[in-house]
Amino acid sequence: MVTVDIVTGLELAGYALGALGGALVFMEFFQEPTYVEYDPDFNGYTIDISPQEVREHTWLGRVGGFSIALGFALLFLSTFLA
Numbered sequence: 001m002v003t004v005d006i007v008t009g010l011e012l013a014g015y016a017l018g019a020l021g022g023a024l025v026f027m028e029f030f031q032e033p034t035y036v037e038y039d040p041d042f043n044g045y046t047i048d049i050s051p052q053e054v055r056e057h058t059w060l061g062r063v064g065g066f067s068i069a070l071g072f073a074l075l076f077l078s079t080f081l082a
Helices: 006-029 059-081
Strands: 036-039 044-047
Touching: 006 059
Parallel strands: none
Antiparallel strands: 036 044
């Protein structure tokens, strides 16, 4: 069996959370905004902006950003424990 000490475990967990968060933020960039709609009849996009309905970010990006921050915090902690 492979034994992993606490510092290496924290470091690996930080890398994993950072990679997961980066992938989630990457997927966030390719989402179509809620105020943009494709109209196949005119073969174009329409933009309907209402301040109450505009959603800038989804939970995918928020969780991704939080995962990146948590990953950096774990790497920071593992550096001080080493």
